[in-house]
Amino acid sequence: EAGVTQSPTHLIKTRGQQATLRCSPISGHTSVYWYQQALGLGLQFLLWYDEGEERNRGNFPPRFSGRQFPNYSSELNVNALELEDSALYLCASSQRGVGNTIYFGEGSWLTVV
């Protein structure tokens, strides 16, 4: 069974541009979570989508947004990129209502120059 898949693996953008990251959850999972992990730091919760709706949002500015598609895949968009947005962006998925066991993908490295 395929795990959580993310694309692209690496992305380099210029300050002020927009970045789009994509995630496909484990088959059968309806919840998708996005986390930001700056170099050497912990995991900061960004967004949680379930059944196509945004369920919760972390302490990030509105230029971080996303959506979940009918097939439960998800997209994270970061507008007006800033240098400090450089980080590993991790997507995770879980079955809805099954104790929040979440499984992570390998992440997308975003570098803003």
Added chain:
Amino acid sequence: GENVEQHPSTLSVQEGDSAVIKCTYSDSASNYFPWYKQELGKGPQLIIDIRSNVGEKKDQRIAVTLNKTAKHFSLHITETQPEDSAVYFCAASRSGTASKLTFGTGTRLQVTL
């Protein structure tokens, strides 16, 4: 909201010794406590989890203990091996669809020969 503290931030042990990582949480309603292992350049991998209806869980060389009264839980790794070297994250959440995992700040474990 939930706050999870994790100690130590770095831990160095000799191969074959035991390693213990401790976490405390603030939300007495939290009832799900997973541990993740993150190797360099990879996404976090779930290694063990515990729910609040049990006090201890073991899986080969890994065990987790939970003290609900004191609101702390610990990861124990016995007979450590070089491949155990990684960053370990604890997390806490309430079960159910309306919550999210809150992570500790991570422990970098180095197993030396």
